[in-house]
Amino acid sequence: MAEQSTGGESLLFLTDENLRKGIEAMFFAYRGFTADPDRILEDMDYGRAHHRAVHFINRSPGTTVGNLLTILGVTKQSLNRVLRTLFEDGLVEARIGKQDKRERHLYLTDKGHSLERALSDAQRARMRAAYRAAGPSAVQGFRTVLEAMMDAEQRRQYQGLKEGST
Amino acid sequence: MAEQSTGGESLLFLTDENLRKGIEAMFFAYRGFTADPDRILEDMDYGRAHHRAVHFINRSPGTTVGNLLTILGVTKQSLNRVLRTLFEDGLVEARIGKQDKRERHLYLTDKGHSLERALSDAQRARMRAAYRAAGPSAVQGFRTVLEAMMDAEQRRQYQGLKEGST
DNA sequence: CTTGGAATGTCAACAAGGCTGACGTATCTT
DNA sequence: AAGATACGTCAGCCTTGTTGACATTCCAAG
Numbered sequence: 001m002a003e004q005s006t007g008g009e010s011l012l013f014l015t016d017e018n019l020r021k022g023i024e025a026m027f028f029a030y031r032g033f034t035a036d037p038d039r040i041l042e043d044m045d046y047g048r049a050h051h052r053a054v055h056f057i058n059r060s061p062g063t064t065v066g067n068l069l070t071i072l073g074v075t076k077q078s079l080n081r082v083l084r085t086l087f088e089d090g091l092v093e094a095r096i097g098k099q100d101k102r103e104r105h106l107y108l109t110d111k112g113h114s115l116e117r118a119l120s121d122a123q124r125a126r127m128r129a130a131y132r133a134a135g136p137s138a139v140q141g142f143r144t145v146l147e148a149m150m151d152a153e154q155r156r157q158y159q160g161l162k163e164g165s166t
Numbered sequence: 167m168a169e170q171s172t173g174g175e176s177l178l179f180l181t182d183e184n185l186r187k188g189i190e191a192m193f194f195a196y197r198g199f200t201a202d203p204d205r206i207l208e209d210m211d212y213g214r215a216h217h218r219a220v221h222f223i224n225r226s227p228g229t230t231v232g233n234l235l236t237i238l239g240v241t242k243q244s245l246n247r248v249l250r251t252l253f254e255d256g257l258v259e260a261r262i263g264k265q266d267k268r269e270r271h272l273y274l275t276d277k278g279h280s281l282e283r284a285l286s287d288a289q290r291a292r293m294r295a296a297y298r299a300a301g302p303s304a305v306q307g308f309r310t311v312l313e314a315m316m317d318a319e320q321r322r323q324y325q326g327l328k329e330g331s332t
Numbered sequence: 333c334t335t336g337g338a339a340t341g342t343c344a345a346c347a348a349g350g351c352t353g354a355c356g357t358a359t360c361t362t
Numbered sequence: 363a364a365g366a367t368a369c370g371t372c373a374g375c376c377t378t379g380t381t382g383a384c385a386t387t388c389c390a391a392g
Contacts (some may be wrong), residue, residue, distance in 0.1 A: 013302040019290045020225075020311065022297070023199075027218075028320040029312035030196050031239065033189075046378055052193075059186075066339065071195065078379055080341065102339045102388050124185045130314035131188070134307065136179040141300065141307025143188065145194035148296035154194040213348060231369065244350055246370065268359045268368040 036122035044115075049074075049082045051119055054108065057092060058116045062105040064097070071157055091115055175241065202288035210281075215240075215248045217285055223258060224282045228271040230263070238324055257281060 012018070037051050056071055057063060065083070069076055083106075086092040091112035091117060097103035108116060131139050179186075203217050223229060227289035231249070235242055249272075251257040263269035274282060283287055297305050313321060 013298055013305050014294055016290060018305075020286070022293050022305070023289055023308055024324060025312040026199050027314040030192065031320055032316045033192050035317060043205045047379060062274065064339085065341090074378085075380065076265050077342080077381085078342075081378080082197075084341095100339080100389075102386095104340075114242075116309045120186070120189075123189055126187045126315060127188050127298065127332045128180055128268065130311050131180055133314040134310040136176070137303070138307030139184075139188070139312040140181050140326065141304030142311035143191055144304040145308035146191040146298040148299040149195040149292060151201060154197055158190060158194045215349060232367090240349085241351065242369070243352085243371080247349075250370090265369095266360070266368080268357095270369070 031042070032126065036126055037119045040118055040122060046085075049078070050086065051080070053082050053086060053092065054112060054119065055118050057106045058108055058120075060111070061107050062095075064103045064105060065094075066103070068106065085113070198206075198292065202292055203285045206284055210235060212251075215244070216252065219245070219248050219252060220257065220278060220285065223272045224274050224279070224286075227273050228261075230265050230269045230271060232269070234272065235295070252278070 013148055034048065038048065041047060041051060052072055053068065056068060060067070065076070065079070069079055072079060083092065083094075087094065089111075091107055093107050093109055094104035095107065134142070147158070150158060172317055181236060200214065204214065207213060207217060218238055219234065222234060226233070231242070231245070235245055249258065249260075253260065255277075256275055259273050260270040261273065263271055300308070313324070316324060
C-alpha cells in the first residue's frame with residue numbers, strides 16, 4: 001500500500017506540476033462539495049456552521065458540547081451561538097448527563113432529523129454521482145489520499161468515528 | 167442500496183455508509199489541506215482570500231481582474247479589498263492592458279513570488295507526503311473523484327488551466 | 333464542608349471576508 | 363453620440379470565527 005517500489009519505479013506523479021493540480025482539484029472540488037447544502041441552508045437563514053453541528057450530532061447522538069468543540073475545532077462561544085439557534089428552532093435538544101450533570105448530551109429532534117436528511121441527501125447525491133463516475137478503485141484511492149492528507153489528530157477523530165457502533 | 171446489479175459488479179462502494187465516510191474525509195482532509203498555509207498567513211495579517219488571489223495570479227500571470235473574479239467566485243468588492251492590500255504591500259502589480267486599456271493585468275512582484283513560494287511549498291509538502299504514502303494509482307483515483315465532484319463550470323475552469331501552455 | 337478544577341453558558345467586543353446596492357470613470361464598440 | 367464593459371469605491375450588512383471576563387454547576391480531593 002505504502003511504497004510500491006522506491007526502486008526504479010516512476011515517481012512522475014510527485015512532480016510539482018502534479019501536486020499543483022491536486023491542490024487546485026481540492027479547491028474546486030470542495031466548492032462543489034459544499035454547494036448543494038449551502039443552497040438549502042441559505043433558504044432558512046442557516047450556514048455551514050449549522051450544517052456541521054447537525055451532521056456530527058446526527059452521527060454521534062448524545063455527544064457532549066465538549067466533544068463537538070474538539071471535532072469542529074472552533075471556540076465554545078462560536079459553537080454556542082450556533083447551538084442556541086438550533087435549540088430555539090427546535091432542531092436539537094440537550095439532555096443533562098446522568099453520570100455527570102454538567103454535561104449536555106445533544107440529540108436531533110424529528111425536525112432536526114428532517115433537516116439533516118435534506119442536507120445529507122443533497123451531499124450524498126453528488127458524492128454518489130462522483131463515486132459512480134469514478135469507479136470503486138478510484139474511490140479507494142480517493143479515500144487513501146484524503147486520509148494521508150489529514151493531521152494526525154484529525155485522522156484519529158475520523159477513524160475513531162469510522163465504524164463507531166454499527 | 168441504489169442498484170445492486172448494473173452488470174454484476176459489486177456496487178457496495180456506493181452504500182450510504184461509504185458515502186458518509188467520503189463526506190467526512192473531505193471535511194477533515196480540507197482542514198489539513200489549508201492548515202499549513204493558514205499558519206504562515208496569520209503571521210502576516212493575511213487570510214485565505216489573499217492566498218487564493220496570489221495562487222491564481224502566480225498560475226496565470228497577466229490575468230485580469232475579471233478573470234480572477236470568475237475563478238474565485240466572489241464579488242468584485244470582496245476581491246478588491248484583498249487586491250488593494252496586496253498592491254499596497256507590494257506583492258502584486260497591475261499593468262494596464264495594451265489592447266484594452268480598461269483591463270488591469272495582474273502580476274506578482276518578487277516579493278509576491280516569495281510569499282507564493284512559501285505558501286505553496288508548505289501546501290505541496292503535505293500533498294507530496296500524502297501522494298507518496300498513497301501511491302500513484304491512489305492518486306489517479308483521488309483526482310478522478312475530485313473532478314467528478316466539481317460543478318461543470320468549475321471543472322471547465324480547472325481543466326482549462328490544467329495544461330495551460332506547457 | 334470547603335475548595336479547586338472541569339464543563340458549560342453568556343456577555344461584550346472585534347476582525348475577516350463574504351454579500352448587495354449605488355455610483356463614478358475610463359475605455360471600447362457600435 | 364450612446365451604450366456597454368472593466369474596474370474601483372463607498373457604505374452597510376451578515377456569518378462565523380476570535381479573546382477576554384465572568385457566572386454557574388457539579389465532581390472530587392482535602
